[in-house]
Amino acid sequence: MSVAPGYRDAQPRMGFFTDTTVCIGCKACEVACKEWNAIPATIDELSGDSYDNTGGLGADTWRHVAFIEQRVPEIMAMGEAGVFTGAGGAAASPVGGDRTGRAALPGDPVDLTRIGGEGFAGEEAVDPAGIDVTRMGEDGLAVPIGSSADVSFRWLMSSDVCKHCTTAACLDVCPTGSLFKTEFATVVVQEDICNGCGYCVPACPYGVLDRREDDGRVWKCTLCYDRLIDGGEPACAKACPTDSINFGTHDDMLAMARDRLDEVVEAGYGGAQLYGDGPSGGVDGAGSVFLLLDQPEVYGLPPDPIASTKHLGDMWRSAAVAALTLAAGVAAAVLGGRR
């Protein structure tokens, strides 16, 4: 079991599992977070960017529900298992996939050299180089690049939040100790001792941190530390009507995420993947784990985040070795010159 390090009475590490596949974009999480944490309302006008009017995480938005409108092949053209079926009933194979096994889904890379059956690609689109795999016609035929066949889209909705990193660069660089790790291994900022220096803002590899314009201090998700202390769950998880946001021990969240990934892949969503689940990587694992239906970049998440302080120890050691070598060289030169 993973526990919070540095505490005499270490608690199990707590965190989120956000299953974006069941998010309906209701924004109850954003509202609950604002209400519980008394975060000011700052939206004055509609952004025009789909239904996303908060735009991103910030000092006044500790949960942000992204709406990604993604152009995809015509979904109606897909068979029961989500397989793109052609005139001959043949399926397109996902890259690296099994021709008759895992289904190809909108957004999946499709291996055009492995499209089988009669007429799948259509007569005018037999040259793989000329087929736009992101677009399928109504009858399930791949369409040649440049043609005007109808294209559909899907919404990917995802509620983003602080990742509560294992190696959290934000608190490593904080000169006042305002940012600290709790007994639940979550990362909290104590606004009352934040001096507004802003060092932590560029240190966060996810762009989570932000200073509030009117007071200059940094504010972010506390994983509802006050509620956790009382044995409660975070306001966002409590408010989520679809259980897209799950809260519990980090170990349970990881197990839940992996089981759910298996389910989703089995259901045909070949592009599904977990984000923040591994203990390794640039931040040594995140307390907020996500199940995504596409690449992290599509959701505005960095594919390979790295804590800016991760190699600080090595850098200091290298600098110390270089300084000692230089000092030894100077001493040798001085002593050699005296002889």
Ligand code: SF4
């Ligand atoms: S580095 Fe960023 S994502 Fe990680 S704990 Fe700090 S604020 Fe959260």
Ligand code: SF4
């Ligand atoms: S855990 Fe609390 S502070 Fe963090 S996003 Fe959820 S409601 Fe907001």
Ligand code: SF4
């Ligand atoms: S995560 Fe839950 S509460 Fe937030 S927008 Fe999605 S469904 Fe609604």
